[in-house]
Amino acid sequence: MKLLLFAFLFSPLFVLANGGPVDWSMFRKTGNIRLMQKADVDLLEEDLSIKVEGDFSIIKVKYLLKNKGKNQRIQYGFPVDAYDAWWFYGDPPDQAFGIHNDPLIYFKVKQGDKNLKVNQWVVDSVYTAQSVNLKEGMYGQGNRKFSILRKWSVVSLSFEKGETKTLEIEYKIKNTLRDKIPGFSRIFHFTDRHFTYHLTPSGRWGDGLVGKFKLSINIQDVMEKKGTFKINGIENLKEKESGIYVFEQTNYDLKKKDRLHIHYDYRYILKADFIDRRVLSRNQILSIKSSNPQNLEYLIDNNPNTVWKGQEGDWIEVKIKAGTDGYQGANSIMFLNGDYSSYASFLKNPFAKNLKVNFNDTLIYRTKPWLGEESPTTIHFKNHKYVSVKNELKKGFSEVLVEEVSLPFRVGRLSEVNKIRIQILKGSKNGKVCISDLFFLGPDRKRKVYRDEIKIKED
Numbered sequence: 001m002k003l004l005l006f007a008f009l010f011s012p013l014f015v016l017a018n019g020g021p022v023d024w025s026m027f028r029k030t031g032n033i034r035l036m037q038k039a040d041v042d043l044l045e046e047d048l049s050i051k052v053e054g055d056f057s058i059i060k061v062k063y064l065l066k067n068k069g070k071n072q073r074i075q076y077g078f079p080v081d082a083y084d085a086w087w088f089y090g091d092p093p094d095q096a097f098g099i100h101n102d103p104l105i106y107f108k109v110k111q112g113d114k115n116l117k118v119n120q121w122v123v124d125s126v127y128t129a130q131s132v133n134l135k136e137g138m139y140g141q142g143n144r145k146f147s148i149l150r151k152w153s154v155v156s157l158s159f160e161k162g163e164t165k166t167l168e169i170e171y172k173i174k175n176t177l178r179d180k181i182p183g184f185s186r187i188f189h190f191t192d193r194h195f196t197y198h199l200t201p202s203g204r205w206g207d208g209l210v211g212k213f214k215l216s217i218n219i220q221d222v223m224e225k226k227g228t229f230k231i232n233g234i235e236n237l238k239e240k241e242s243g244i245y246v247f248e249q250t251n252y253d254l255k256k257k258d259r260l261h262i263h264y265d266y267r268y269i270l271k272a273d274f275i276d277r278r279v280l281s282r283n284q285i286l287s288i289k290s291s292n293p294q295n296l297e298y299l300i301d302n303n304p305n306t307v308w309k310g311q312e313g314d315w316i317e318v319k320i321k322a323g324t325d326g327y328q329g330a331n332s333i334m335f336l337n338g339d340y341s342s343y344a345s346f347l348k349n350p351f352a353k354n355l356k357v358n359f360n361d362t363l364i365y366r367t368k369p370w371l372g373e374e375s376p377t378t379i380h381f382k383n384h385k386y387v388s389v390k391n392e393l394k395k396g397f398s399e400v401l402v403e404e405v406s407l408p409f410r411v412g413r414l415s416e417v418n419k420i421r422i423q424i425l426k427g428s429k430n431g432k433v434c435i436s437d438l439f440f441l442g443p444d445r446k447r448k449v450y451r452d453e454i455k456i457k458e459d
Helices: 200-204 220-224 267-276 296-300 343-348 369-374 391-397 445-458
Strands: 020-025 027-031 041-053 056-067 072-083 104-111 119-130 145-159 164-174 177-181 193-198 209-218 228-232 238-241 244-253 259-265 285-290 308-311 315-320 332-337 352-359 399-403 419-427 432-441
Touching: 027 164, 041 193, 041 220, 041 259, 056 145, 072 164, 104 145, 145 164, 220 228, 267 391, 285 296, 296 308, 296 315, 296 432, 308 419, 315 432, 332 391, 352 399, 391 432, 419 432
Parallel strands: 027 193, 041 209
Antiparallel strands: 020 177, 027 072, 041 056, 056 164, 072 145, 104 164, 119 145, 193 259, 209 244, 228 259, 238 244, 285 315, 308 432, 315 419, 332 399, 332 432, 352 419
16 A cells, blocks of 8 residues: 555745745545445435635544444445646655645544544545546646545444434545646646545435435635636525525435536635735835836836836836845736726726846846746737636736746846836737736745745754
């Protein structure tokens, strides 16, 4: 049996040259209560509750079981399946950060007021499956089948003849996700999230019918984050209140049901938080000027409702404090390309299509940094979609203008740059452009606090 290796989680202190994961969970699916051997026990009632919180799902299930046979001791379990993660680059640094590498965060079972003992083990290579949630097409992994690991949480329970017992199970799962740093980048790429629950295993109890089945799904946290979501696998699911969906049925045939899927996406909110932790304060911007100075301050006021308007040939020049230690200076520049004051304004008004950027009077490139001075120097932007979210989250839709890792060697680090000049080469409509905000990003302030805390402990 190989070492359990379900998921890794870390925040890198450096940029991976070829890109790599920054947060992921290889969780594939979990499932209903499953008999480990044949037993004459009916499932009278099942009350299943699933609550999505951030990247996690909390599952609570209440079962009413009745023994139809003689005195017997049964063994039942709950499976958690995960993609085998051997193909990730290098070893997981979770031990250095003190973070678990198992998507099953905890598992608890109660029978009445008594906490029952839970035995856990991992079975290797249970089956193979193609990844539909990890979306590794960019690495040529899109059609690949992975070996699946299964972690069992197993409980034993004794029944007297004709006895009825109530069981309460609660466990927490880290949902499928795969956030990463693309190659030669400092800007994280966030993915959607996915949770799958297998209903069929409970069909092995008695005749496979549950006398009373109730399902509740709480997706309020995703809604509060202004994320999108889909719930598939259960017909006639009704919204009881905002973000809470319920389903109830008597004599529910579990043998005919398959999997419940919850797919949700708030990657732009995650990106907005990423930017917020890194955006430089106003006092680190020494000055800003332009060939079109009207409303120039709108570019650095961190307010998408205010918009600077320019045209082809215009330039913007910003002077910024160069870094004096590991936590000052910029390492990336992003911007809200277009008029983000409203959806109607975004559709109506132009955006920048082609730009050039100079650092300390040296022309830079944005893509293919491995080509050196032969890499393209013109930055091209395609049309992008607007999504209506709170103003403070709109920066999550900002585009990467340039990063430290895309600089020629003769420019050096962005943290050493004190003058940035942006020239507009082409606007999307009649040579015109609108820019709502420029963001200058430095190191992660949370990471600085974390590293300082470690240093204090070491001292």
